Amino acid sequence: MAVSVCRIAHFNAAHRLFNPTFSDHENERVFGKCSNPNYHGHNYKLEVWVKGTIDPVTGYVIDLKVLKELIETEIEDRFDHKNLNLDTTEFKNLIPTAENICVVCWQLLRDKLDSGLILTVRLYETERNVVEYSGD
Amino acid sequence: MAVSVCRIAHFNAAHRLFNPTFSDHENERVFGKCSNPNYHGHNYKLEVWVKGTIDPVTGYVIDLKVLKELIETEIEDRFDHKNLNLDTTEFKNLIPTAENICVVCWQLLRDKLDSGLILTVRLYETERNVVEYSGD
Amino acid sequence: MAVSVCRIAHFNAAHRLFNPTFSDHENERVFGKCSNPNYHGHNYKLEVWVKGTIDPVTGYVIDLKVLKELIETEIEDRFDHKNLNLDTTEFKNLIPTAENICVVCWQLLRDKLDSGLILTVRLYETERNVVEYSGD
Amino acid sequence: MAVSVCRIAHFNAAHRLFNPTFSDHENERVFGKCSNPNYHGHNYKLEVWVKGTIDPVTGYVIDLKVLKELIETEIEDRFDHKNLNLDTTEFKNLIPTAENICVVCWQLLRDKLDSGLILTVRLYETERNVVEYSGD
Amino acid sequence: MAVSVCRIAHFNAAHRLFNPTFSDHENERVFGKCSNPNYHGHNYKLEVWVKGTIDPVTGYVIDLKVLKELIETEIEDRFDHKNLNLDTTEFKNLIPTAENICVVCWQLLRDKLDSGLILTVRLYETERNVVEYSGD
Amino acid sequence: MAVSVCRIAHFNAAHRLFNPTFSDHENERVFGKCSNPNYHGHNYKLEVWVKGTIDPVTGYVIDLKVLKELIETEIEDRFDHKNLNLDTTEFKNLIPTAENICVVCWQLLRDKLDSGLILTVRLYETERNVVEYSGD
Numbered sequence: 183m184a185v186s187v188c189r190i191a192h193f194n195a196a197h198r199l200f201n202p203t204f205s206d207h208e209n210e211r212v213f214g215k216c217s218n219p220n221y222h223g224h225n226y227k228l229e230v231w232v233k234g235t236i237d238p239v240t241g242y243v244i245d246l247k248v249l250k251e252l253i254e255t256e257i258e259d260r261f262d263h264k265n266l267n268l269d270t271t272e273f274k275n276l277i278p279t280a281e282n283i284c285v286v287c288w289q290l291l292r293d294k295l296d297s298g299l300i301l302t303v304r305l306y307e308t309e310r311n312v313v314e315y316s317g318d
Numbered sequence: 319m320a321v322s323v324c325r326i327a328h329f330n331a332a333h334r335l336f337n338p339t340f341s342d343h344e345n346e347r348v349f350g351k352c353s354n355p356n357y358h359g360h361n362y363k364l365e366v367w368v369k370g371t372i373d374p375v376t377g378y379v380i381d382l383k384v385l386k387e388l389i390e391t392e393i394e395d396r397f398d399h400k401n402l403n404l405d406t407t408e409f410k411n412l413i414p415t416a417e418n419i420c421v422v423c424w425q426l427l428r429d430k431l432d433s434g435l436i437l438t439v440r441l442y443e444t445e446r447n448v449v450e451y452s453g454d
Numbered sequence: 455m456a457v458s459v460c461r462i463a464h465f466n467a468a469h470r471l472f473n474p475t476f477s478d479h480e481n482e483r484v485f486g487k488c489s490n491p492n493y494h495g496h497n498y499k500l501e502v503w504v505k506g507t508i509d510p511v512t513g514y515v516i517d518l519k520v521l522k523e524l525i526e527t528e529i530e531d532r533f534d535h536k537n538l539n540l541d542t543t544e545f546k547n548l549i550p551t552a553e554n555i556c557v558v559c560w561q562l563l564r565d566k567l568d569s570g571l572i573l574t575v576r577l578y579e580t581e582r583n584v585v586e587y588s589g590d
Numbered sequence: 591m592a593v594s595v596c597r598i599a600h601f602n603a604a605h606r607l608f609n610p611t612f613s614d615h616e617n618e619r620v621f622g623k624c625s626n627p628n629y630h631g632h633n634y635k636l637e638v639w640v641k642g643t644i645d646p647v648t649g650y651v652i653d654l655k656v657l658k659e660l661i662e663t664e665i666e667d668r669f670d671h672k673n674l675n676l677d678t679t680e681f682k683n684l685i686p687t688a689e690n691i692c693v694v695c696w697q698l699l700r701d702k703l704d705s706g707l708i709l710t711v712r713l714y715e716t717e718r719n720v721v722e723y724s725g726d
Numbered sequence: 727m728a729v730s731v732c733r734i735a736h737f738n739a740a741h742r743l744f745n746p747t748f749s750d751h752e753n754e755r756v757f758g759k760c761s762n763p764n765y766h767g768h769n770y771k772l773e774v775w776v777k778g779t780i781d782p783v784t785g786y787v788i789d790l791k792v793l794k795e796l797i798e799t800e801i802e803d804r805f806d807h808k809n810l811n812l813d814t815t816e817f818k819n820l821i822p823t824a825e826n827i828c829v830v831c832w833q834l835l836r837d838k839l840d841s842g843l844i845l846t847v848r849l850y851e852t853e854r855n856v857v858e859y860s861g862d
Numbered sequence: 863m864a865v866s867v868c869r870i871a872h873f874n875a876a877h878r879l880f881n882p883t884f885s886d887h888e889n890e891r892v893f894g895k896c897s898n899p900n901y902h903g904h905n906y907k908l909e910v911w912v913k914g915t916i917d918p919v920t921g922y923v924i925d926l927k928v929l930k931e932l933i934e935t936e937i938e939d940r941f942d943h944k945n946l947n948l949d950t951t952e953f954k955n956l957i958p959t960a961e962n963i964c965v966v967c968w969q970l971l972r973d974k975l976d977s978g979l980i981l982t983v984r985l986y987e988t989e990r991n992v993v994e995y996s997g998d
Contacts, residue, residue, distance in 0.1 A: 183421065183451075183454070184454040185417050185420065185421065185449060185450070185451045186449065186450040186451070187416070187417060187447075187448070187449050187450075188447070188448040188449070188450070189446060189447060190445065190446040190447075190448070191446075192988070192989070194902050194903060194904055194988065195902055195903060196876035196900070196901040196902050196903040196945075197903070199513070201511065201512070212512060212517075213512075214519065215942070215943035216943060218943050218944065218945070218949070220876070220944070220945035220948040220949050221876040221901055221903070221945050222874050222875050222876050222903055222942075222943040222944060222945065223874060223875060223876040223877070223901070223902055223903005223904055224874055224903055224904070224905050225903075225904050225905045225988055225989070229448075231450075236415075236417050236418065236421070239337065240337070240348055240349075240413070240415070241335070241412070241413035241414075241415035241417055241418045242415055242417060243417055243449075245348075246447050247350065262895070262902075263895035263896060263898050263902040264898065264900070264902060265876075265898070265900035265901050265902065268900040269898070269900050276513070277512070277513035278513075279508075279512070279513035279514055280459070281457050281459060281508050281513055281514060281515055282508065282513045284457065285455065285457065285508070308872070308874065308905055309462070309872070309905070310461060310462040310463075311459075311460070311461060311462075311518050312459070312460040312462070312501075313457060313458065313459050313460070314457070314458040314459075314460070314503075315455075315457045315458070318455070318456040319557065319587075319590070320590040321553050321556065321557060321585060321586070321587045322585065322586040322587070323552070323553060323583075323584070323585050323586075324583070324584040324585070324586070325582060325583060326581065326582040326583075326584070327582075328852070328853070330766050330767060330768055330852065331766050331767060332740040332764070332765040332766050332767040332809075333767070351806070351807035352807060354807050354808065354809070354813070356740070356808070356809035356812040356813050357740040357765055357767065357809050358738050358739050358740050358767055358806075358807040358808060358809065359738060359739060359740040359741070359765070359766055359767005359768055360738055360767055360768070360769050361768050361769045361852055361853070365584075367586075372551075372553050372554065372557070375473060376473070376484055376485075376549070376551070377471070377548070377549035377550075377551035377553055377554045378551055378553060379553055381484075382583050383486065398759070398766075399759035399760060399762050399766040400762065400764070400766060401740075401762070401764035401765050401766065404764040405762070405764050444736070444738065444769055445736070445769070464716070464717070466630050466631060466632055466716065467630055467631060468604035468628070468629040468630050468631040468673075469631070487670070487671035488671060490671050490672065490673070490677070492604070492672070492673035492676040492677050493604040493629055493631070493673050494602050494603055494604050494631055494670075494671040494672060494673065495602060495603060495604040495605070495629070495630055495631005495632055496602055496631055496632070496633050497632050497633045497716055497717070534623070534630075535623035535624065535626050535630040536626065536628070536630060537604075537626070537628035537629050537630065540628040541626070541628050580600070580602065580633055581600070581633070591829065591859075591862070592862040593825050593828065593829065593857060593858070593859045594857065594858040594859070595824070595825060595855075595856070595857050595858075596855070596856035596857070596858070597854060597855060598853065598854040598855075598856070599854075607921070609919065609920070620920055620925075621920075622927065637856075639858075644823075644825050644826065644829070647745065648745070648756055648757075648821070648823070649743070649820070649821035649822075649823035649825055649826045650823055650825060651825055653756075654855050655758065684921070685920070685921035686921075687916075687920070687921035687922055688867070689865050689867060689916050689921055689922060689923055690916065690921045692865065693863065693865065693916070717870070718869060718870040718871075719867075719868070719869060719870075719926050720867070720868040720870070720909075721865060721866065721867050721868070721923075722865070722866040722867075722868070722911075723863075723865045723866070726863070726864040727965065727995075727998070728998040729961050729964065729965060729993060729994070729995045730993065730994040730995070731960070731961060731991075731992070731993050731994075732991070732992040732993070732994070733990060733991060734989065734990040734991075734992070735990075773992075775994075780959075780961050780962065780965070783881065784881070784892060784893075784957070784959070785879070785956070785957035785958075785959035785961055785962045786959055786961060787961055787993075789892075790991050791894065
C-alpha cells in the first residue's frame with residue numbers, strides 16, 4: 183500500500199540568471215530582466231513528496247517532523263536568505279533557474295532519504311511559475 | 319480519452335495519535351504533542367480525483383453534483399465535527415494519522431464508484447502537511 | 455533528466471451547459487442551474503505543465519516567457535471575456551463542460567508545442583471543481 | 591466589546607458592462623472587453639462582515655449558520671448561475687460593475703440584519719480585483 | 727507616520743461549544759454539531775496586526791521576529807495541539823467560540839505589547855469563518 | 863456613497879537590511895540573516911486600495927485598468943526584478959524594510975492619484991509578514 187506524504191517549506195533568496203559563456207547582450211536577450219547584474223529575488227515555496235508504505239506501528243510513511251527537519255538542514259539552512267549565485271557551492275557553475283534549483287533540492291534530499299522511498303520535489307518560484315522533478 | 323475531475327471538500331475533526339500497545343512514554347516519544355490525551359483537531363481538506371472517459375452526451379466524466387453528494391454521504395456525514403478516535407468505527411483500531419485517514423477515505427469512496435473509474439484522494443491535514451493515495 | 459515546468463493563467467468567460475438534442479426539461483434535469491438559457495460564468499484558472507529535458511545552455515525546459523505568450527495567443531485571446539457558446543468555434547458543437555474546455559485547451563497548446571515535450575493541462579472552474587488532461 | 595465576524599460565500603454569474611445611453615463605440619472605449627455583447631462571467635467571492643457585541647449566553651455576535659443562510663437566501667439564490675443583466679431586477683437599470691454589485695449586496699443584507707449590527711461587504715471579482723463597502 | 731505590521735501564525739486545537747447552564751437539548755439546538763460531547767477541532771489561523779510609528783534607526787514598527795516569538799510564547803505554546811475546553815484555564819468558564827478565542831488572544835498579546843502600539847487580532851476558524859477584534 | 867476598490871500586483875526584488883551607521887556586528891544583531899551582505903529576495907505582493915464615490919455614468923470609483931497601469935508605471939517598472947538597495951533612488955538612504963517599502967509605494971501612488979481619493983497600500987513580504995499604510 184503505497185501512500186505519498188508531503189511537507190511544504192519556504193526559503194527566500196536572491197539570484198540572477200546568466201551564462202558566463204554568453205556576452206552581456208546575449209544574456210539580456212535570453213534571460214531578460216532575470217539577468218539583472220545586481221540580482222533580484224523570490225519567495226521559493228517547496229513541496230517535498232515522499233512515497234512509501236505505511237508503517238503499521240506508527241501509521242506513518244515517514245514522520246513529517248523528521249522530514250521537516252531534513253528540509254531545514256538540507257535546504258533552508260543552505261539557501262534561505264542567501265544569494266544563490268554568490269553564497270552557495272551548488273550554483274557556482276550552474277544557472278539557478280527554477281528547473282535547476284528544483285533538481286538540486288531533489289538531489290540533496292535524495293541523498294538523505296531511505297532508498298525505498300520515492301521522492302518528488304515541486305518548487306514554486308512565483309504564484310504562477312512552478313517546476314517539478316521526480317528523478318526520471 | 320481519459321480525463322480526471324476533482325471535487326474538493328472539507329471536514330473538521332478532533333483526533334489523537336497513539337498506539338495502545340505503547341507505553342505513555344513511548345506514545346509521547348513517537349507522536350509528540352499529537353498524542354495529547356485530550357485530543358487536538360484539524361480542518362481537513364479533501365481532494366477527490368476521478369479519472370475516466372468523457373460521456374459525449376453530457377460532456378461529463380462524472381456529474382460533480384453526484385460526486386459532491388457522495389463525498390457528503392460517505393465522508394462528511396461520517397467524520398465532520400467528530401472525534402475520529404471516539405466517534406467512528408474506522409479508527410477504533412487504526413491510528414488516525416493523515417496517511418490512514420486518506421486511505422480510509424479512498425476505500426469508502428472506492429466502494430461506491432463505478433469500477434471503470436480510477437480514484438485518487440489527496441488529504442491536507444494542515445496547509446503544510448499533505449497525503450495522497452491512489453490505491454496502488 | 456525530465457523536469458516539468460508550469461505556467462498559470464486565467465480567463466473569465468460566460469457559458470451554458472445544454473445538449474441541443476435534449477428537451478428543455480431534459481437539459482434542466484441533467485445540467486440543473488448550469489443550463490440557465492441566459493448563461494452564467496466563471497473565472498477559469500489554467501495550469502499548463504510541460505515536461506522535457508533541461509537545456510544545459512539556458513537551464514530551461516522551455517522559456518516560461520514563451521509559454522506565457524503561447525497561452526495568451528492560443529487560450530486567453532480566444533476565450534477571455536467571451537461567451538464560450540456564442541463567441542467561439544470550438545464550442546459551437548461541443549458542450550463547454552470543464553472536461554471539454556480542458557481537452558480543447560490541451561489540443562490548442564499541443565499543436566504549437568515541440569513534439570518532444572509532454573503536455574498536461576489542469577483547469578479550475580471554481581475553487582472546488584478541477585479537471586486535468588494529459589492526452590491519454 | 592465590539593467584535594467582527596465574517597462569513598465567506600460564492601456565486602458564479604455572467605454579466606456585461608455597458609451604459610445604454612452610450613453608443614457602441616463609447617461602450618467599447620470605456621468598458622473594453624467587459625462590454626462584450628454576448629457577456630462574460632466571474633466566480634464572485636463575497637466576504638460578509640458583521641460587527642456587534644458578543645452575547646455572553648452563546649459566545650456569538652451572530653450565529654454564523656444564520657448568517658450563512660441569510661447570504662444564501664438574499665444573495666446566492668438571487669445571483670448564483672444567473673446573468674446579472676438579464677435575470678435580475680437589481681441590475682436592470684444599474685451597470686453591474688464590481689462596485690455596484692458590492693453596494694447592492696450590502697443593501698440586500700442590511701435590510702435583513704438587526705439595526706444594532708454594523709455591516710461591511712467585500713467582493714472579489716477576480717483574484718486581483720476587489721471592492722469593499724461599509725455603508726458610508 | 728503610523729504603519730501596521732502583521733505576523734501570521736497557526737495553532738491546531740480541539741474544542742466543543744456548550745453552555746453548562748443549558749440542557750443537552752438546548753446545547754444541541756443552539757450549537758448544533760459544534761456541541762458534540764467528544765469534541766471536534768480546527769486549524770486556527772491567526773493574524774496579529776500591530777500599528778505604530780516606524781523607528782528610523784531600524785525601519786521597523788516592531789521586529790517581526792520579536793512578534794513571532796511573542797505569539798509562540800503567548801498563543802501557540804498555550805493552545806496548539808490542545809483541547810481548549812479541557813487543557814486551558816482561559817476557556818474553563820468561557821465558551822470557546824471563534825469570537826471568544828479571538829478576544830482572549832487579543833488580551834494575552836495586549837498585556838505584553840508596548841502601550842503605544844495598537845493591536846488588532848483576526849482569527850480564521852475555517853476558510854469561510856473569520857473573526858476580528860481591536861479592543862473597542 | 864464611499865466605496866473602496868483594490869487592485870493586486872506583484873514585484874520580485876532583492877534587498878538587504880542594514881544601517882550604514884551600525885557596525886557589521888550591530889547589523890547582524892539587529893537584522894539577523896536579513897542583513898546578508900550578498901542580499902536575499904522576495905516576491906512582494908501589493909494590494910492598492912482606493913476609496914471614493916461611484917461615478918454613476920460608469921459605475922466605477924476608478925477604472926481598474928487605469929489603476930493597474932499606474933501600478934505598473936510607478937511601482938513595477940521601478941522595483942520589479944531590481945535590487946532595492948543598489949538599483950533604486952528611493953532606498954539609497956532608506957532601509958528597505960517592508961514598512962519603508964510600503965510607505966514609499968504609498969507616496970509614489972499618492973502623487974499620481976486624484977486628491978479626492980483615499981489611498982491604502984498593503985504589502986505582503988512573505989505569506990506570513992504583511993504591512994499596511996494609509997497615510998496617517
